[in-house]
Amino acid sequence: xxxxxxxxxxxxxxxxxxxxxxxxxxxxxxxxxxxxxxxxxxxxxxxxxxxxxxxxxxxxxxxxx
Numbered sequence: 562x563x564x565x566x567x568x569x570x571x572x573x574x575x576x577x578x579x580x581x582x583x584x585x586x587x588x589x590x591x592x593x594x595x596x597x598x599x600x601x602x603x604x605x606x607x608x609x610x611x612x613x614x615x616x617x618x619x620x621x622x623x624x625x626x
Contacts, residue, residue, distance in 0.1 A: 572607070
């Protein structure tokens with residue numbers, strides 16, 4: 562199964578695009594049965610996604626015990 566199969570996602574740095582504050586932009590693409598949804602994220606938003614992923618992974622690990 563590929564990352565871009567139904568339910569998959571990919572994140573890419575957009576080196577030639579900048580947020581209005583000058584920071585880098587990241588494109589996050591989700592593949593669904595209805596097509597591909599694309600979101601532009603700032604570094605701060607990517608850090609928030611990382612925190613949420615770490616939080617839920619910790620919860621999942623605790624339920625495995």
